Structure formats: C-alpha cells, structure tokens
Amino acid sequence: xxDTLTGEETKTTMSATNRQALPYxxxxxxxxxxxxxxxxxxxxxxxxxxxxxxxxxxFGSPTxxxxxxxxxxxxxxxxxxxxxxxxxxxxxxSVASTLGLSSVLxxxxxxxxxxxGLAMVICLLAGxxxxxxxxxxxxxxxxxxxxxxxxxxxxFRGIAVGLLGTTAITTFxxxxxxxxxxxxxxxxxxxxxVLVAVLIVVFAIVLHFTAFGRGLFALGLSSDTATFxxxxxxxxxxxxxxxxxxxxxxxxxFWTLRYGSARxxxxxxLELSVIAAVLLGGVSIxxxxxxxxxxxAGVVLIGVLQSALRLASVSSDAINIITGVLLIFSxxxxxxxxxxxxxxxxxxxxxxx
Numbered sequence: 001x002x003d004t005l006t007g008e009e010t011k012t013t014m015s016a017t018n019r020q021a022l023p024y025x026x027x028x029x030x031x032x033x034x035x036x037x038x039x040x041x042x043x044x045x046x047x048x049x050x051x052x053x054x055x056x057x058x059f060g061s062p063t064x065x066x067x068x069x070x071x072x073x074x075x076x077x078x079x080x081x082x083x084x085x086x087x088x089x090x091x092x093x094s095v096a097s098t099l100g101l102s103s104v105l106x107x108x109x110x111x112x113x114x115x116x117g118l119a120m121v122i123c124l125l126a127g128x129x130x131x132x133x134x135x136x137x138x139x140x141x142x143x144x145x146x147x148x149x150x151x152x153x154x155x156f157r158g159i160a161v162g163l164l165g166t167t168a169i170t171t172f173x174x175x176x177x178x179x180x181x182x183x184x185x186x187x188x189x190x191x192x193x194v195l196v197a198v199l200i201v202v203f204a205i206v207l208h209f210t211a212f213g214r215g216l217f218a219l220g221l222s223s224d225t226a227t228f229x230x231x232x233x234x235x236x237x238x239x240x241x242x243x244x245x246x247x248x249x250x251x252x253x254f255w256t257l258r259y260g261s262a263r264x265x266x267x268x269x270l271e272l273s274v275i276a277a278v279l280l281g282g283v284s285i286x287x288x289x290x291x292x293x294x295x296x297a298g299v300v301l302i303g304v305l306q307s308a309l310r311l312a313s314v315s316s317d318a319i320n321i322i323t324g325v326l327l328i329f330s331x332x333x334x335x336x337x338x339x340x341x342x343x344x345x346x347x348x349x350x351x352x353x
Contacts, residue, residue, distance in 0.1 A: 037282035038294030045301045052308040059308055062188030070181070070258060072303035073192050074099070074251035074267070076296065078274045080203040081243035083295050086278055087207070088237055089220045089287025090138060090145035095248040096270040097156035098130045100263075102252025104160040107169030107262025116173055124249050130156055131245020135238035153271070161264035169262040180257035192254060199247075204292045212236065220287025269320075276323055277302050279330035302326065 053060040078095045085092050102123040109119035130152065137148045182191040207213040215231035227233055256262050281298030283290030302323065309319050 036291075036294075038291050038297065041281055041294055041297040041301060045297050045304060048301065048304050048308070052304060056308045056311045059311055064307065064311070065188040066183065066190060068303055068307045069188075069190050069193055071307065072299050073190065073196055074255050075270065075273055075277060075303070076196050076299050077199065077247045077251040077254070078244065078270075079277050079295055079299050080199055080292070081240065081247045082274055082278050083203070083281075083283055083290060083292060084207060084213075084216055084240040085145075085237075085244055086275075086283050086285065087216045087220045087287055087290055088240055089223075090237060090240070091149065091275070091285075092134060092145065092241060092244045093149040093271050093275075094130065094134060094152040094156055095244055095274060096267045097153045097160070098127055098245055098248035099252035099255060099267045099270065100265065101130065101156045101160040102127055102249040103256040103262045103266040104164045104264055106253055106256050107172075108163055110172060111169050116176055120253055123253055124246060127245040127247075127249020127252070128242055129245070130249070131242040132238075134245065135241035138241065139234035139238045157264070157268075164262065164264045166264075170260055172257060172260055176257050177260045180254055192258075200292070200296060207292055212239075216240070217288055220284070220289070222288075272320070272323055272327065273302055273306075276327040276330060280326055285331050298330075 058064055078099070082092060082095065105123050105126055106116075106119050109122060110116050114122075134145070134148055134152055137143045137152075138145045180192065183189060184191055184194070207216065215226060215229075215236055218226040218229055218231055219233055219236055223233055252266070255266055259266075277298040278290075278295050279285055279298070280301065281290070281294035281296070283295060305322065305326075306319050309322070
C-alpha cells in the first residue's frame with residue numbers, strides 16, 4: 001500500500017473538491033453577501049423593529065431609542081472581545097462578575113477619597129488582572145475555559161460582594177454621571193455610543209483585517225493546524241481573555257456612572273445576554289466562524305426584543321426565558337444548517353452519478 005495518490009486519483013479528488021466549492025463560489029457576489037447568517041440577523045432587526053413600532057406603544061419615540069442604546073452599550077462593549085474568545089473555541093462566563101467587581105472598586109475607591117480618574121485606571125487594571133487569571137489558567141495550566149470561568153464567575157462576584165456587602169455607594173461626581181447619560185445634541189443617541197462605535201471599528205479591523213484575527217479563526221478551526229501555520233496559540237488566547245477582562249471593566253465603569261450606583265450585584269446574569277447575542281450573530285460556539293457585524297446585529301436584536309417586551313409589560317422572568325430560547329436556537333441552528341447543506345450536497349452528487 002502507499003499513501004501517495006496516483007494521477008487519476010488526484011484528478012478525482014480535485015474534481016470532488018471543486019464540486020463542493022462550486023455551490024458557494026459559483027453563486028453571484030450579491031448572493032454571497034446577502035444570503036448569510038449575519039444578513040438574516042440584520043433583516044430580523046429591521047422586521048422586529050418595524051413590528052414593535054407598529055404594535056408597542058411609545059416604542060418609536062426618541063426616549064425609547066435613548067434608553068435602548070444605553071441598555072445595549074455595555075453588552076456591546078463586552079460582546080466585542082467575547083467574539084474573539086468564542087472564535088478561538090473558548091468561552092468566558094465571568095464577564096458580568098468582572099463588571100460587578102469593577103463597579104464596586106470604582107465606588108469604594110471614590111468613596112475613600114481617590115480621584116475618580118485614577119480610580120477608573122485602577123478598575124481597568126483590575127479587569128486586565130481578571131482576564132489574565134482566566135487566560136493563565138486556560139493557556140498555561142491547560143484547564144477548560146468553561147470550568148475556569150464558572151469558577152472565576154463565582155470568585156469575582158464573591159470579592160465584589162465581600163468588599164461592599166449588601167450596601168450601595170451612590171456618591172459620584174455629577175460631571176461623570178451626567179457624561180455617562182449625555183446625548184449627542186438634541187437627538188436620542190447617547191454620547192457613549194461614540195465610544196462604542198470606535199470600539200466596533202477597532203475590533204472589526206483586528207478580527208477581519210489583521211494577521212492576529214486570521215490566526216484566531218485558524219485557531220478555532222484547528223489548534224494543531226494553527227500552530228503549524230505559525231500562530232502562537234497560547235498567546236492569542238491569552239490576549240483574547242485580557243481583552244474581555246478589560247472591556248468588561250470598562251462596561252462596569254459605564255454601568256456605575258450611568259445608574260449612579262456601585263453594587264456587588266450589578267449586571268447579575270448579563271453574561272447570558274452577551275453570549276446569546278454573540279451566538280445569535282453567527283459566531284460558532286465551536287470556534288472558527290463568525291463576523292463582527294453579525295454580533296452587533298445580534299446585540300441590537302436582543303436589545304430591541306427586551307425593550308419592546310418591557311414596554312408591553314412582559315415580566316423580567318419571561319424576558320429571561322425568551323433570551324434563553326434565543327441562546328439555544330443560536331447553538332442549534334448552525335448545526336441544522338450544516339446538516340442541511342451536507343445532505344443537499346450529497347443528494348446533488350448522487351444525482352450526478
């Protein structure tokens with residue numbers, strides 16, 4: 001026996017590969033752009049928004065838009081680095097706890113007399129430290145990220161509650177609380193969305209237009225292949241966890257100043273909305289697949305649904321159930337689509353024979 005292919009076998013293999021590629025690359029460019037999971041989510045955002053404006057009272061008002069964008073701002077901040085983590089095939093469940101820890105630190109340090117600017121820097125460093133803990137345990141120790149971040153979820157939240165107990169700190173400089181709630185001119189768009197827009201552009205460039213981003217996708221598809229291609233696997237994962245910690249801490253600063261309250265239970269359960277939005281936006285839970293514009297659309301879709309349901313007087317428990325259903329759908333739908341395309345390709349090949 002031999003492991004090499006004869007000329008005829010090589011032609012046969014290449015022909016089979018070409019037949020598999022043609023259904024995608026043979027399509028017109030507009031179909032390759034529009035007939036995607038990400039564009040389907042964008043279309044869903046438009047459809048749901050139109051229905052909500054028509055059916056739900058006051059949903060189309062500038063005030064509703066203002067609070068909707070304020071609500072999704074911290075989710076977007078965290079979803080951007082979370083996309084990088086999930087693309088590598090890992091996950092970070094500790095982001096909401098990191099946000100809560102950052103919020104408590106900002107309150108405790110400010111109440112202790114520290115200038116709020118310096119307190120913010122320390123909060124960001126604490127977020128980096130939290131991400132470093134996760135990254136070290138995953139990349140150096142070799143533990144699974146699911147188990148690690150479940151543990152640090154409890155650890156960081158426990159530290160936050162331990163520092164502040166059940167009390168809240170509500171004394172923050174008026175300038176900063178007003179800035180967190182400011183609008184752009186007389187519109188219904190919060191000023192914080194400028195920062196969010198900049199972050200979206202930066203992460204889109206990093207993920208889709210740099211060697212580092214291409215390495216993340218390669219890593220998600222196959223760790224061994226990525227290693228042979230020159231990707232530093234551990235460093236890529238470590239940086240991704242650092243970024244989730246940093247942006248979760250930034251979201252904690254915004255959360256605290258927006259509500260004017262530092263509490264140990266701030267953003268409790270927010271990781272569910274973040275992960276649901278990332279997966280709903282087309283990022284594969286198994287890694288190696290996704291696009292940032294789909295993630296942004298996923299965050300907006302979940303935000304629109306939650307805002308419309310709250311205005312329709314739907315209970316928070318029911319909203320959590322709907323979010324959970326969306327999360328399950330986000331995980332199952334790509335598998336179903338892969339099965340459908342595989343079955344369709346097999347059927348097409350059988351007809352050709």
